[in-house]
Amino acid sequence: MDFQFQTDITGLPIAKCDIECEAFGDWLSHDLSVDQGQIDELLEKIDQLLNKKLIQYTFIGKIYHLVFESDEVELILNNSDVSSSEFSEQISDQQITGCGLIDLQNLLLEWKSFTSLKGRIL
Numbered sequence: 001m002d003f004q005f006q007t008d009i010t011g012l013p014i015a016k017c018d019i020e021c022e023a024f025g026d027w028l029s030h031d032l033s034v035d036q037g038q039i040d041e042l043l044e045k046i047d048q049l050l051n052k053k054l055i056q057y058t059f060i061g062k063i064y065h066l067v068f069e070s071d072e073v074e075l076i077l078n079n080s081d082v083s084s085s086e087f088s089e090q091i092s093d094q095q096i097t098g099c100g101l102i103d104l105q106n107l108l109l110e111w112k113s114f115t116s117l118k119g120r121i122l
Helices: 019-032 038-052 088-097 100-119
Strands: 003-007 013-017 054-058 064-070 070-078 096-099
Touching: 003 070, 003 100, 013 019, 019 038, 019 064, 019 070, 019 096, 019 100, 038 054, 038 064, 038 100, 064 096, 070 100, 096 100
Parallel strands: none
Antiparallel strands: 003 013, 054 064, 064 070, 070 096
């Protein structure tokens, strides 16, 4: 997964991910933001999943929720009922994205480093 971090005009960190995973950038920027406690919690859960100490985990945020299983994670927009729509395939593609646990772990480690530096500057 390709990503880039920057700050907006107010100094808040913003993540941008490649087109297939752009929702992860929105999730980092607006849902997770600079909450180092949640970042650490997610990194711990990923470690537990990778070491087979945990089978499944769900993280519910303000805008998105994540469903972790064995070696992958799905990011799903909250309050989306994709099963009842006649266009469920189109909506599903737009509201659900996924990646591997290792990719998400790398993204979170980089985000943690970037946001902790920004926290010291702000």
